[in-house]
Amino acid sequence: MACLLAAAAGYWVLGRGTPRPTGTWAMGALLASFAFAFASYSPLFEHMVEAVVPHVARLLSNSASLAAATSVLALSFQVNLQELEARRRIRLRLALLGASVLGMSVLFTWEQLTHRSPQIYALYLLVFISYLSFAIIDFLRQALEQSKSTRRSSVRIGLRTAAAGCLFALVYAAYKLTILFSLGLGFHLLSAHSECSSFVATRCIFSVDSPALAVLLICLGLTLPAVVYPITQARRHRWEIRSLDALDPLWQDLSAAMPEIVLPAGALDEEPATDADFILQRRVIEISDGILALRPYRSQHVQDAAAQSAGRATGGNAAVVEAAIIEAALASLQEGQYPNEIAPPSTTDITVRKDLRADVHWLLQVASAYTLSSAARVAEGGKPEQTGV
Template identity: 75%
Template sequence: MNAVFLGMACLLAAAAGYWVLGRGTPRPTGTWATGALLGSFALAFASYSPLVENAVETVVPHVARLLSNCASLAAATAVLAVSFQLNLEPAEARRRIRLRLVLFAASALGMTVLFAYEQMTHRSPQVYALYLLLFISYLGFAIVDFAQQAVRQSQSARRSSVRIGLRLAAAGCAFALVYTAYKLTVLVSLGLGFHLIHDHTECSSLVATPCVFSVTSPALAVLLICIGLTLPAVVYPISQARRHRWETRSFDALGPLWQDLSAAMPEIVLPAAPLQDKAADADFLLQRRVVEISDGILALRPYRSQQVLETVQRTTGAGPQEKAAIVEAAMVKAALAARMAGRLAENVAPPSAEAASRKDLRGETQWLLQVADAYAHHSARVADDDQTPVGA
């Protein structure tokens, strides 16, 4: 138990420190709220640990429960603050956050007063019931509020990591509602004097009753909500690194095709931009290269022979997409040779249907990568007595 809860507390505390101190400047929207969220959850996990619980209760008896409950309410408030800052206009987000902070402060203060009075009355069940009512009211309100936002936003989010993260957070809210229902059952039991559930039972197992409701459920809720809210921030730099690597490799792979086209038609090369570092601005350079290659292929259209197209199509055997790339590469090579020889096509071949189907820059880039690979390795030989070497 100590290893599980203290380990999670240390992990969350480290994440909170990184989020607040290691994010650089200017800090992204929601930085402080997310730091408060992770820190509150770290305190909640620490308070679940028997080691911490025994240590603090040697000073103030039973105070671990108050610390845990206040940390849970603080975390719920921080969750709402993160959600508001990311999904609402700044003015509306600030208004809602201020209202939640006032409610949280009032709830925490009321719980502290009731806890102190409960201790003075030798743990009066009636006072504890009022304490629980205050805790459950704000916690249930915050959970339902966030769950509604998470479900709604997950349906409209464009990034898959955001959608998955919000759905994990919504699942965490479900476990939190299980915990709230358990606390409500304790409250009803106390209010009616049934004493069906002993809420103060010490837990030695995460799956024993009532610990599965009082400890395991909130722990799973904390874990899922933390993972859900931080998943996009973790996935984003990984996806950016993968995208950067793809852009750099694509830029290099398009090099041979671009060199032949630009050597034959220097006019397709766009005006020189300020000195760019390819490693730092691969996206800009790749877009530039794709545009220049596309312009070069368009400029070769008067030299694309229908006879050559039919010959290449007959002699090329491959799958539909691979064949289309090989045919296009052969057509580019033949058109370049015809242009350098000064021979316009008598019957101009239509542009590639595969190229026309690519509607965005990434799709066009992927198509040109296939053409460039075929151009360098698999392009068909075109029988032409006057063919001139390309790129000479």
């Protein structure tokens, strides 16, 4: 766990490139703190440091846990609040962190000088649990609030995963609080300094398994959006390229017949030519403008015949009817003849669709039907019509 977290911290700090995204350093500090906390549990590290200062591994581990909790809050503040407000809250949490670590260090030294007094250790736990619980509850509240308002599903799932990690962290805090009351009241319900024997032992479930699961879920939840984003972008880019290829035959015929629908060169052309999203938006606008320009040539007779042939003109059949109308309208435009009765616009006109993906989805259906119609004419031995100029 320590090695994985250290590698993840290195990626966030060294592998993010420039300019660094908001929260990069907070995320790196979070992962590094957790890595150090788990490293302090290893026998090798513990024996090395405790050969110098007895029992100091506990202080280092607890201090790293508080630093990690503070890093979680800092990351949350940086991505959810305005810069000035985020800095103000982070400074306050850092001051509380410094005071808590200083208090724990003083109490740890006092405890060692008094031969590990249970009462001093109870005060030490009080400082540790107080700040840790405060940080966990603070982040849990923010994670739940932000998960309700975010639009990205990866962020929403990640925040809820981190919130689940906070619940395991609260289980660990409750366990430490039980030890605190046991020591303070002299009940000695749990031995404060006993070691775990296995991961399934009752004591280890609360003292080791719960914080391990908390760290895993919180780190996974906060990292998930960064991992999912490039995958989502790659899938979107592939969809855009395929959509451009599918729309090309329809666009070619419309732009050849009506060159004026092609957007003129200007500021928009400063965008990279390889930006598929930009090009796809242009294609949607130009095809929609072409369909709009063909309104005087839309034949009601063609619409009725196509609807009768395709069945009820709803769902996918509506695209077949629209493709037939566009094909006939292009031929009428070339011949300069208006139909006797003009067909109304499609019920799925561009004005009632809400976003680019919805526009593309509809036009892809129309373009597919248009391409199949043209291919069918060629397969039947018909001469493909040159609808352009």
